[in-house]
Amino acid sequence: MKLVKLFVSLIFTIGIFYALNTKFGSIPPLGKFLSPSTGIWQNEGSDNESGKTFELKGLSAPVNVHYDENLIPHVFAQNDRDLYRAQGYITAQHRLWQMEFQTHASGGRLSEVVGSAALEYDRGQRRKGMVFGAENAIKAMSDYPELIKNLEAYRDGVNSYISSLSPEEYPLEYKLLDYQPEPWTLKKTALLLMYMTDMLAGGDSDFEYTNFLKKYGQERFDFIFPDFFDFNDPVIPTSRDWSDFGEVEVPEVPEANTPSSLLTDLLPKPNPDNGSNNWAVGPEKSSTGNPILANDPHLQLNLPSIWYAMQLATPEKNTFGVTLPGAAGIVIGFNNDISWGVTNATRDVKDWYKITFKDDSQDEYWYNNAWARTNKKIEEIKLRDGETFYDTVVYTHHGPVTYDASFKGEEGQNGFAMKWAGHLGGNNQLTLLELNKAKNYEEYEEALKHFVAPAQNFVFASREGDIALWVQGRLPNKWEGQGKFLLDGSNIDHDWRGFIPQEHNAHVKNPARGFVSSANQHPTDSTYPYYVFNDGYEAYRNRVINDFFRSKEKFDFQDFKDLHNNNYNLKAAELLPHMIANMDISQLNPQEEELFSEVKDWDYMNDIDQKGATIWERWWIRVRNLVWDELNDDPKPMPYPFTYQTIYLLKNHPNDPFMDIQETSEVETAPDLFLKAFKQAAEDISNWKKNNDDYNWGSYKSTYVGHILQALPALSRFNLPIGGNSGIVNATRRNHGPSWRMIVEMADTPFGLGIYPGGQSGNPGSKHYDDFVDKWAAGEYLKLLFMQNENQNEEIVFTHNLNPKQ
Secondary structure (H helix, E strand, O other), rough: HHHHHHHHHHHHHHHHHHHHOOOEEEEOOOOHHHOOOHHHHHOOOOOOOOOEEEEEEEOOEEEEEEEEOOOOOEOOOOOOHHHHHHHHHHHHHHHHHHHHHHHHHHHOOOOOHHHHHHHHHHHHHHHHHHHHHHHHHHHHOOHHHHHHHHHHHHHHHHHHHHHHOOHHHHOOHHHHHOOOOOOOOHHHHHHHHHHHHHHHHOOHHHHHHHHHHHHHHHHHHHHOOOOOEEEEEEEOOOOOHHHHHOOOOOOOOOOOOOOOOOOOOOOOOOOOEEEEEEEEEEEHEOOOOOOEEEEEEEEEOOOOOOOOEEEEEOOOEEEEEEEOOOOOOEEEEEOOHHHHHHHOOOOOOOOEEEEEEOOOOOOOEEEEEEEEEEEEEEEOOOOOOOOOEEEEEOOOOOOOOEOOOEEOOOOEEEEEEEHHHHOOOOOOHHHHHHHHHOOOOHHHHHHHOOOOOOEEEEEEEOOOOEEEEEOOOEEEEOOOOOOOOOOOOOOHHHHOEEOOOOHHOOOOOOOOOOOEEOOOOOOOOOOOOOOOOOOOOOOOOHHHHHHHOOOOEEEHHHHHHHHOOOEEHHHHHHHHHHHOOOHHHHOOOOHHHHHHHHHOOOEEEEOOOHHHHHHHHHHHHHHHHOHHHHHHHHOOOOOOOOOOHHHHHHOOOOHHHHHHOOOOOOOHHHHHHHHHHHHHHHHHHHHHHHHHHOOOOOHHHHHHEEEEOOOOOOOOOEEEOOOOOOOOOOOOOOOEEEEOEEEEEEOOOEEEEEEEEOOOOOOOOOOOOOOOOOHHHOOOOEOOOOOOOOOOOOOOOOEEEEEEEE
16 A cells, blocks of 8 residues: 555656656656566565575574564574574565665765765765774774674675565665665675764764854853753762772863864754663662663654664574664663663764865875875765766875865865764674673673774663663763864874773762663763763753652653653743743733743643643744844854753843844843744744644644655655654654663563564565554554563464575
8 A cells, every 4th residue: 555655646746657668867767667577566565474484595504583473583593693694684684775775875875876966965974984984893893703703694694685686576765766786795784883873973063162162252152051051960870989980191281272164064963862861770669679771762763764673592692672774683672681772972072173284285284293194085986877976085193184175165275184983993793792692780891892982871780680871982081172172183282192991981880879861961970080071961851860760769661651751841841931920921912812821821741732832842942043043143153052051041141142133223131032932933833823723732743754765755654643852751853753662671581662663674565664653653562572482482473494505
């Protein structure tokens, strides 16, 4: 049925009757696309949902793959090599196009698929050093021969599936875009991990902060962008005593020298809401006496989903959770002894250096009072609809020169080089495989040591009763202020001097309060001996979560479910009463008075049937835009101040100069903005009502899960009835939110629940393409079948057998 809808939409959107046998630009040759023997119809509903036997070259023994009713594979192999070979094969069966397309996007190769429209994107990816980082990761992984053999087995499993396909069996998107899969490689796995690193640690505000500093000065900057808010409920409890670190070394602050920039067109940044919640309670706070752990990473909501659920078992280990299609092992999950989850640590691990070249050749740059040689890499970008484009990327000792005279940069001999932890060549894949088999806290701690970037808050719970949380990554040991603003690429004192020792990364085990949690907030309080500045840490979800776990003595599964789906809007609760009390309501017309009454009576819950949530959201957006109008209108990129600090300013400094609206002759204060913004919000809602039945929060927010290509509405899900919003524990926005909810109790046999907004199959013709979406929107969960042996098969629907190919 989904493919029928796609076919109908194609008729009306691309003029099907003109294009049956010809390819026009990015439109596929539709005769081929619609061919009964090789086209779209071959993809209708095929999940191989019957007992089958497949032969895989390289297997040393048979592997059994048991599928439950949700198409989740439970893979039982006799050794690791066979296990990961089977994982690669099975993942490719269900997610091949997604795996490959994401690595093309990561490596700057989309122009090969869609043509010159993607050229600037591809150049940006190459100039960010995505391939550079992936190649360095492969070098790091090569120091572990056993790991490489497992990744090669995964690779070979993927390629076994690819080689088994005929063109008519290619996934739908290959036919739609008219290209074919290519062999999988270790580099593709590394590029996939770089894709996630960029998504979670690719953000920075150095250029914007520098522009603000140059325009408004240091004092104003420090006030608007403080290192700590006037509250702090950090990831690591404030009771943590850091004296066990002993004496620490932090670099001294060098002589101040902040270069300026004329850049106006910066590369796109990751979604600032990319984050997560996680928490765990210890035995003393659990209703059953067993630790309970939860996680829900917040990412863009896509079909196919970013996650793919699996159970991976050998005689030595048994692990369940979600995988990243294209990488080996479980990323977030549990085994018989431990469970773990992650949230983004939001640490500043990307700095920018202004480079002065000797001349237009860019062969040399000024560094430490001498001319230093550059390295150059010729990037070959193949255009599907044109000639190959060649781009020369210059590398300094800091990293790649992303911006220069040939790409979004300034005229002349200046460039801007990126120093990024993503380029360091970490071994995140090893961390994941080590966690998959870890049995206790010590093995969890050891596994984390290989994880470099993105910095993550790894939550942990064990059957032994331990809970813990590590802020993990290879984090530069910076002098105070380093990395907030542009750095001088010629000044050796502006280089990274080293890294925080692994054992000094902020962490806590079995805290006295009985729980651990993180929600992308500040990692520590001000007593932590290393420099960590506020780079936009979350200020609301974390307080709701921590207050919840302080609210009573014992917690159970229902409490965890309720917290995952909690729609309480703390941001509104802290500002809305002040706005209501400080606005002149005598100037409201009858329609505005009605809206004002509705928002005044609102209970701060962003549930789907709440009109007050919609009124608040429009009001808040309008207020925020009025406060920062001068930043919005500045020709140079300017930073949006933190939400918490904006609210602090509105409540405590109503006469601050930023309250004055630039385009008016009057001098406005915060109460004036409240009134003007409310009238604007009322007009927004009036306009909305002209085309919509109501302005309930669920209807207004209109959450959807879109196909990765975004241009395929027939393969997406729209108007999902789910509450929440950014800054709320249920952090569901329009196309962003909890991408995997998991709750695990570490009993003698672990018990888990989980759900993600998608389905196991990447085939839009399958009933398993999006069968989890409605349950996810309703706050429901799947019971995760954690088989302890292959005889536990009551809930198995069918089995596939993978046999060695003779």
